[in-house]
Amino acid sequence: MGKKKDKDKKRRKGRSVPEPVAAAEPTPSAAGNGPSFDGDLSALLRVRPGTSLASVDADSTPGFASGDKEAGRAALAAMDEELSDLQERLYAQGRAGGNRRLLLVLQGMDTSGKGGVMRGVVDLMDPQGVVITAFKAPTEQEQQHDFLWRIERALPGPGLVGVFDRSHYEDVLIGRARRLADEVELDRRHQSINGFEQDLVDSGCVLVKCILHISKDEQKQRLLDRLADPTKHWKYNPGDVDERALWEDYQRAYDLVLERNSTPAAPFHVVPANAKWYRNWAITRILLEHLRAMDLRWPEADFNVHAEMARVQAS
Amino acid sequence: MGKKKDKDKKRRKGRSVPEPVAAAEPTPSAAGNGPSFDGDLSALLRVRPGTSLASVDADSTPGFASGDKEAGRAALAAMDEELSDLQERLYAQGRAGGNRRLLLVLQGMDTSGKGGVMRGVVDLMDPQGVVITAFKAPTEQEQQHDFLWRIERALPGPGLVGVFDRSHYEDVLIGRARRLADEVELDRRHQSINGFEQDLVDSGCVLVKCILHISKDEQKQRLLDRLADPTKHWKYNPGDVDERALWEDYQRAYDLVLERNSTPAAPFHVVPANAKWYRNWAITRILLEHLRAMDLRWPEADFNVHAEMARVQAS
Numbered sequence: 001m002g003k004k005k006d007k008d009k010k011r012r013k014g015r016s017v018p019e020p021v022a023a024a025e026p027t028p029s030a031a032g033n034g035p036s037f038d039g040d041l042s043a044l045l046r047v048r049p050g051t052s053l054a055s056v057d058a059d060s061t062p063g064f065a066s067g068d069k070e071a072g073r074a075a076l077a078a079m080d081e082e083l084s085d086l087q088e089r090l091y092a093q094g095r096a097g098g099n100r101r102l103l104l105v106l107q108g109m110d111t112s113g114k115g116g117v118m119r120g121v122v123d124l125m126d127p128q129g130v131v132i133t134a135f136k137a138p139t140e141q142e143q144q145h146d147f148l149w150r151i152e153r154a155l156p157g158p159g160l161v162g163v164f165d166r167s168h169y170e171d172v173l174i175g176r177a178r179r180l181a182d183e184v185e186l187d188r189r190h191q192s193i194n195g196f197e198q199d200l201v202d203s204g205c206v207l208v209k210c211i212l213h214i215s216k217d218e219q220k221q222r223l224l225d226r227l228a229d230p231t232k233h234w235k236y237n238p239g240d241v242d243e244r245a246l247w248e249d250y251q252r253a254y255d256l257v258l259e260r261n262s263t264p265a266a267p268f269h270v271v272p273a274n275a276k277w278y279r280n281w282a283i284t285r286i287l288l289e290h291l292r293a294m295d296l297r298w299p300e301a302d303f304n305v306h307a308e309m310a311r312v313q314a315s
Numbered sequence: 316m317g318k319k320k321d322k323d324k325k326r327r328k329g330r331s332v333p334e335p336v337a338a339a340e341p342t343p344s345a346a347g348n349g350p351s352f353d354g355d356l357s358a359l360l361r362v363r364p365g366t367s368l369a370s371v372d373a374d375s376t377p378g379f380a381s382g383d384k385e386a387g388r389a390a391l392a393a394m395d396e397e398l399s400d401l402q403e404r405l406y407a408q409g410r411a412g413g414n415r416r417l418l419l420v421l422q423g424m425d426t427s428g429k430g431g432v433m434r435g436v437v438d439l440m441d442p443q444g445v446v447i448t449a450f451k452a453p454t455e456q457e458q459q460h461d462f463l464w465r466i467e468r469a470l471p472g473p474g475l476v477g478v479f480d481r482s483h484y485e486d487v488l489i490g491r492a493r494r495l496a497d498e499v500e501l502d503r504r505h506q507s508i509n510g511f512e513q514d515l516v517d518s519g520c521v522l523v524k525c526i527l528h529i530s531k532d533e534q535k536q537r538l539l540d541r542l543a544d545p546t547k548h549w550k551y552n553p554g555d556v557d558e559r560a561l562w563e564d565y566q567r568a569y570d571l572v573l574e575r576n577s578t579p580a581a582p583f584h585v586v587p588a589n590a591k592w593y594r595n596w597a598i599t600r601i602l603l604e605h606l607r608a609m610d611l612r613w614p615e616a617d618f619n620v621h622a623e624m625a626r627v628q629a630s
Binding site: 220222223239241301309311 | 376407410411428430433434437441443445447449480520535538540542543544548549550551553556560571612614615616618620623624626627628630
């Protein structure tokens, strides 16, 4: 939760949806063409063999190197109409018996901006079609089950966009950083996740996994900002500093996640997140690219339109 | 789901919240002072003894008689900042151990605009703090329980705003209009609802019950609009015309709800809803008035702020 950002919603009624932009081959030069970027950002930020968090500059703005905060917000607003339209098509398909869904998994250190993505990105979509789940420390009931039990219960239904604020990845991240599980168990979990995610994708769910990547210095500043503002004290937890002391352990745990759980079916994207405007633009863009790829069409009427018009007229 | 409307979100960061507006005594003359209306709209639209749906003009715009669509949208946008701020305070209290919640119950005939309220009003709030539940025909599992079972399971947790798209009132409305239950059972349900709602309010939940009131002609036009637009066919169900044939039965069932279930603890508001802009303005205003009355304060820090600043600085 937090203060809302500027947002302009265009009136979409009666407008046609922009044609999907052809995805360019991702190349290093794709970074730098500013707000008119029309390449494949998902490919640009997708984890490759050998990607570690340290190899990604948290201050960088790939695909937007010549832009700034205002340009970023304008570019985000420019995607709103198409994003809303595609989400509505997905929802409509779900209502018409389709089985497709999309699940956005957000991971990141404390203060990395998961809540900011909810307000700046998720809020662009119709709330009726979105189901947000924030995963906290497991409850007693949840602890009595396998770690994926609570995840399966929170998966989005047909036509919905699910958003996970933290996820099953906590069970390998915290498990490793705080040494809550041994290596054998952690191995089992890494493998178990891959099987689970493959099944999920096979069942019609598009999985979009993003790590919001901030630097240790940025986290310090954000924690200090929270402490300096009485209206943000409720967001601060002294335990955050204890977690921060394990920063390097967490970074190593993330790197192992990138190595073991970024799969062809469900790749990870590392989103540089020191710049909040970039983070929101990038997540929106990645979502949009995945929705476009789903080739979402309006469901056909399963009734006789003219006959129904006559029935309504006569009623 | 549907097309999104214009929406301007002001950047609230660093701004103070406007002072609560003193509620004027609701009088007939409160209607008509346009967008600068500063009376108590909740009181103005609240059901009184003898109120029937037929006694409320669905085209009317109480509290806004001199306004129009553009003025309505501007007046709605002007409430966004305060609404977001109060919702965040409620959420913060919930995180800090508080037990208060708010539940918005939306009832209305097909096409009355419940979905429009989700997009135009509920979407003003941070999605992390909102839980929407749409109640459809009861599932087999739900039918094995008392009609309030599924309602209780969907109640918002501490700090959250729950929104019901249809509700337990369907069990007296459909039950009566379609003659699915006899008078003894319907009586039991009316009474059962009052006890349930009183307990809910006593437990710290503010209940805001609204009926979106459209005319039969307006419904016809909206159904025809859906049939005329292939991107809206998925919203149309031939069964809607069968329900429409029972219009008068439903109106009578609603009137009995107003008579029996508009209580001091949980009164109903009848919101004229032929004008979509008015409907959204009115619901937002009613929500805002109820949140203001909760006197929501930021939770106090339960840690030593200066000691924590030093810990973060040293980390």
